[in-house]
Amino acid sequence: MEKEISEHILLPLDKELQERLHWFTRLRWVAGIAILIGVALGPPLLGIRLPFLPLSLVALAVLSYNLILHLNRYRIAATPARARQTVYLQIGLDWAALTFTVYLTGGIVSPVSLIYGFHLIIGAILLSRRACYLLACWASLLLGALALMTVPVGYLTSDSVLWCLATDSSIAIHLWLGLTLFFLVTTYLATSITSQLREKEDALTRSGQALDHSYQEIESLYNIGQLVNSTLDLDEVLRLIAENTTRMFGAKACFLRLFDRSGKKLSIGASYGLSQAYINKGPVETEKSPVDSEVLKGMTIQVLEVSEDSRFQYREEARLEGLRSMLSCPIRVKNRTLGVIRVYTGEPHVFSEQEQQLLLNLANLGALAMQNAHTFGELQALDKEREWFARTTHHQLRSPLAAAQGAIEALPFAGPLNEVQEDLLARARRRIQDSIDTVRDLLDAATAQRFQETDSMEPVHLVESLRRTLDIAREQARSKGLSFEEELDGGDCLLQADAGDLEKIFSNLLTNAVNYTFSGKVVFGMRLAGDWIEAWVKDTGIGIEPGEQDRIYNGFYRTAAAKATGVVGTGLGLSIVARLVKRLGGTVTLDSEPGKGSRFLVRLPTANPRTV
Amino acid sequence: MPNDKYVILCVDDDPDVLFSLKIVLESDGYAVVTAADGKAGVQAFRESRPDLVLLDLMMEEIDAGTRALKEMQAIDRKVPVFLLSSTGDYLQGATDTNELGLAGVFQKPVDPKILLGLLRAKLKRPGPVS
Numbered sequence: 140m141e142k143e144i145s146e147h148i149l150l151p152l153d154k155e156l157q158e159r160l161h162w163f164t165r166l167r168w169v170a171g172i173a174i175l176i177g178v179a180l181g182p183p184l185l186g187i188r189l190p191f192l193p194l195s196l197v198a199l200a201v202l203s204y205n206l207i208l209h210l211n212r213y214r215i216a217a218t219p220a221r222a223r224q225t226v227y228l229q230i231g232l233d234w235a236a237l238t239f240t241v242y243l244t245g246g247i248v249s250p251v252s253l254i255y256g257f258h259l260i261i262g263a264i265l266l267s268r269r270a271c272y273l274l275a276c277w278a279s280l281l282l283g284a285l286a287l288m289t290v291p292v293g294y295l296t297s298d299s300v301l302w303c304l305a306t307d308s309s310i311a312i313h314l315w316l317g318l319t320l321f322f323l324v325t326t327y328l329a330t331s332i333t334s335q336l337r338e339k340e341d342a343l344t345r346s347g348q349a350l351d352h353s354y355q356e357i358e359s360l361y362n363i364g365q366l367v368n369s370t371l372d373l374d375e376v377l378r379l380i381a382e383n384t385t386r387m388f389g390a391k392a393c394f395l396r397l398f399d400r401s402g403k404k405l406s407i408g409a410s411y412g413l414s415q416a417y418i419n420k421g422p423v424e425t426e427k428s429p430v431d432s433e434v435l436k437g438m439t440i441q442v443l444e445v446s447e448d449s450r451f452q453y454r455e456e457a458r459l460e461g462l463r464s465m466l467s468c469p470i471r472v473k474n475r476t477l478g479v480i481r482v483y484t485g486e487p488h489v490f491s492e493q494e495q496q497l498l499l500n501l502a503n504l505g506a507l508a509m510q511n512a513h514t515f516g517e518l519q520a521l522d523k524e525r526e527w528f529a530r531t532t533h534h535q536l537r538s539p540l541a542a543a544q545g546a547i548e549a550l551p552f553a554g555p556l557n558e559v560q561e562d563l564l565a566r567a568r569r570r571i572q573d574s575i576d577t578v579r580d581l582l583d584a585a586t587a588q589r590f591q592e593t594d595s596m597e598p599v600h601l602v603e604s605l606r607r608t609l610d611i612a613r614e615q616a617r618s619k620g621l622s623f624e625e626e627l628d629g630g631d632c633l634l635q636a637d638a639g640d641l642e643k644i645f646s647n648l649l650t651n652a653v654n655y656t657f658s659g660k661v662v663f664g665m666r667l668a669g670d671w672i673e674a675w676v677k678d679t680g681i682g683i684e685p686g687e688q689d690r691i692y693n694g695f696y697r698t699a700a701a702k703a704t705g706v707v708g709t710g711l712g713l714s715i716v717a718r719l720v721k722r723l724g725g726t727v728t729l730d731s732e733p734g735k736g737s738r739f740l741v742r743l744p745t746a747n748p749r750t751v
Numbered sequence: 752m753p754n755d756k757y758v759i760l761c762v763d764d765d766p767d768v769l770f771s772l773k774i775v776l777e778s779d780g781y782a783v784v785t786a787a788d789g790k791a792g793v794q795a796f797r798e799s800r801p802d803l804v805l806l807d808l809m810m811e812e813i814d815a816g817t818r819a820l821k822e823m824q825a826i827d828r829k830v831p832v833f834l835l836s837s838t839g840d841y842l843q844g845a846t847d848t849n850e851l852g853l854a855g856v857f858q859k860p861v862d863p864k865i866l867l868g869l870l871r872a873k874l875k876r877p878g879p880v881s
Binding site (some may be wrong): 534537538540541542543544545546548549550551552553575 | 765767768770771772774775778779809837859860861862863
C-alpha cells in the first residue's frame with residue numbers, strides 16, 4: 140500500500156478519493172448554477188454585456204456532465220483504476236469549461252480567471268506537488284494565450300472599464316504577470332499545507348493502527364489467560380497454549396515442551412498444527428539441540444530458514460513439514476525454567492521485537508497456569524495414593540481386629556468362665572476395642588487431610604443430617620444417667636458441606652461430652668447468626684484446664700484429667716474436628732472451666748443466609 | 752429343620768469370624784452351617800435350606816456377596832438374610848438394604864447379645880436370651 144501511494148500522481152487512498160469525488164460533484168453543481176446566475180444577473184446589475192448563449196451553453200455543458208458523473212458515481216467508484224481516470228477527465232473538463240468561461244467573459248481582464256486559483260487549491264488536494272506546479276504553469280500559459288488573443292469586441296461595450304483594460308496591452312501584461320504570481324503562490328501554499336496535512340493523516344492512521352493492534356493483542360492475551368486458567372488439566376492447558384499461540388501469531392504451528400520429573404530432559408508437551416509424522420520424528424535431546432541449549436539459557440532465538448540452519452536438528456523433516464521460520468523462547472515462572480516454546484511459520488518471516496515480546500508474554504501466561512495444573516495433578520495423585528492406602532490399611536487392620544473381638548465376645552458362650560478368665564477376657568476386650576477405635580480415628584484423620592474438595596459438598600440441612608448422631612448421643616447420655624437437651628430455635632439451616640464430615644465433627648464432640656461428663660447434662664444447640672451457623676455442644680463434665688486448651692486439638696493429645704477418668708480414648712477426636720471444621724471454612728472455639736463443664740462452639744458458613 | 756433346631760447359614764471368608772459365630776449361635780440352640788465363599792454359600796443354601804442366613808458382604812471377590820445373595824433369593828425368597836458389614840465398606844451397587852431385600856445389617860464385630868436378640872425376634876422364638 141505504501142509503495143502505491145508515493146509513486147502515483149494521485150495520492151489519497153481510494154476510499155477518500157471516492158468521498159472527494161462526491162464533494163467535487165457537489166461543487167460543480169454550484170459552479171454551473173453560478174455561471175447561469177452570473178449570466179442572468181451580471182448584465183443588469185453590473186452593467187456589462189455578456190454573451191448569453193455561449194455562456195449558458197458552457198454552464199449547461201458543465202451541469203450535464205456533472206449529472207452524468209453523478210448518475211454513474213457507483214460504477215466509477217467500483218474500481219480504483221476507473222476512479223482515477225475519471226478524476227483526470229473531470230480535471231480536464233473543468234479546466235476546459237473554466238477557460239471558455241474566462242474567454243467569454245473578457246479574457247485576461249475577466250475576474251473569473253481567479254477561479255483558476257481555486258482549481259489549483261483543489262488540485263493540491265488530489266494531485267502531487269509536481270502536478271500542481273505543472274497545472275499552475277498551464278494556467279499561466281492559458282491566460283497568456285487569452286491575453287494575446289483579441290477579445291471579440293462585440294461582447295463588451297466600449298464604455299465599460301473592462302473594455303478599456305482589454306485593449307491596453309501593457310495592462311494586459313501586468314495582469315498576466317500578477318495572475319501568474321498569484322497562481323504560483325497559491326499552489327505553493329496549498330501544496331505545503333496539504334502535504335503537511337497528509338503527513339499528519341498518515342501518522343495518525345499509523346498510530347491508530349498500532350493502537351488497534353496493541354489493543355487486540357492485549358485482549359487476546361487476556362482471553363488466553365482466562366482460557367488457560369479455566370482448566371487444571373495439564374494436558375488441556377498445554378494444548379490451549381499451543382493453539383492460541385499459533386492463532387495469535389497467524390503462524391503455521393506451535394510446539395511446547397516441559398521438563399520431566401528429573402528436570403533434565405524436555406519431554407512432555409503439546410503441539411498445534413504439526414502432523415503426527417513430524418511429532419514422531421524422534422526425541423529432541425536438550426544437550427544435542429543447539430537451539431534448545433541457547434533458549435534454556437534464557438535467550439529468545441529465531442531462525443529464518445529452519446531447513447538450512449545448522450542449529451536446527453531435524454532439518455529435512457522440517458522442510459517436508461513446510462516449516463520455514465521459527466521463534467523460540469523459554470517458559471519461565473519466578474526464575475524457574477519450565478520448558479521451551481516454539482512458533483513455526485509457513486513462509487520465511489523475520490520476527491520483530493514486538494513479536495518476540497509477545498511470545499515471551501504468552502509463555503509467561505502459560506507458565507503460571509501450567510504450574511497450577513501440575514501441582515494440582517500431583518496433589519490429585521497424592522490424594523489418590525493416600526485414599527487407597529487408608530482404605531487398604533483400614534481393611535487390613537480392621538478385619539483381624541474384628542475377628543479377634545468376635546472370638547473374645549464368643550468366649551463366654553462356649554462355657555462358663557472362672558473369675559480370672561473373666562478378668563483376662565475383660566482386659567483383652569478393652570484393648571482390642573482401643574485398637575479398633577484408633578484405626579477408625581486414624582482413617583478419619585487421614586481422609587480429613589485430603590486437599591481436594593470432593594464432589595460430596597452439597598447443600599445440607601444441619602439438624603436433619605445430624606439426626607442419627609443426636610439420637611446415638613441421647614442414648615449414650617441416658618445410659619449414663621445424664622440428661623440430653625437440644626437448644627434449637629425450631630429452625631434448621633442450610634449449609635454447603637459434606638454430610639459425612641458434619642456427622643464426624645459432631646459425633647466426636649458429642650461422644651467427648653458424654654464420655655467426660657459423669658453427672659448433669661449434655662446439650663446440643665444451633666442458631667443462625669448472620670451469614671454463619673453457630674452450633675454448640677455443652678456439657679457439665681470435667682472441663683479443660685486453660686493451659687491445655689490450645690493443645691487439645693493436637694493429634695493424640697489427651698488431657699491429664701481425661702486420662703484420669705479411665706475412659707478409653709485415642710486423643711484424635713478433636714484434631715479430626717479441627718481439620719474438618721477448617722475444611723468447611725469454619726472455626727471452633729472452646730469455653731471451659733475445670734470441674735464445671737465445657738462448651739465447644741462451631742461456626743460454619745451458610746450456603747445461603749436464611750433459615751429454612 | 753433337622754432335629755427340630757433352627758438352621759442358620761453363615762457365609763464369611765474369615766474362618767475366625769465363622770468359628771466365633773458358630774460358638775455363639777450354637778450356645779443359643781441353633782444348628783450352624785458355614786461356608787467360606789459365595790459359591791460354597793449358595794451350594795450350602797441349596798442343600799441345607801436354612802431358616803436364616805448371615806452373609807458377609809466383602810469377600811475375596813468384589814460383588815461376591817451381592818451375587819450370592821441374589822442367587823439365594825432366587826432359590827428361596829422367604830429366607831431372611833442379614834448382612835455382615837465392616838464400617839467404611841462400600842456397598843458396591845445398591846446401597847439400600849431394602850433394595851437388596853435384606854432383613855438387616857450387622858456391623859462387625861457383632862455384639863453377640865444383640866445378634867441373638869435380633870435372631871430370636873426374627874425367627875419368632877419366645878424367651879429371653881441368657
